[in-house]
Amino acid sequence: MNSAAFASGLPRTMHRELPAGPYAARHARQQTAGLLLAAHGRLCPEGVAADILLIVSELATNAYLHADPPYALTVSVDEGCAGVAVSDASAGIPDRPRNREALSSHGRGLKIIRGLGAELYVSRSGWGKQVIAVLTWQP
Incomplete structure (x- = not known):
């Protein structure tokens, strides 16, 4: 399903298929930025928008690196x-965060998301799973 963001009122929701390759995270960021920009700052403060984009990037990157398409x-x-x-087509659950060296370039995505204050959930289904992050802030 490739539906557009709803045009009026809150909440604003979009669903996009992601490419099954190294551009998945970039595509996800661009689509999310479009949603946030279309609202002209009415959906969330600028700093929160940056956090949302980082969460989107980390989750999409994890799907590409560790799961099977489609995403x-x-x-x-x-x-x-x-x-x-x-969402992805793999039933495997993400590993619990391990202690990583501060300068490691891999394995910190979920820890970064938690560090932003987001709650993380995994929902399994017959075709794969969804990794879900929920971020809250004071409006």
Whole structure:
């Protein structure tokens, strides 16, 4: 399903299929930025928008690196809350965060998302899973 963001009122939700390759994260960021920019700052403060984009990027990157396609992104933003879900065709659950060296270039994505204050959930289905991050802020 490749539906557009709803045009009026809150919450704003979009669902996009993501390419099954190294451009998945870039595509996810661009689509999410479009949703946030279309609202002219009415959905969330600028700093929160940057956090949402980072969450989107980390989840899409994890899907590309650790799961099977197809991939899909769902983003929903309401007053004081955003949900980001990336779906994939793998049933495997993400590993618990391990202690990584500070300068390591891999394995810190979920820790970064938690560091932004987001809650993380995994929902399994018969065809794969969704990794979901929920970020809240004071409106």
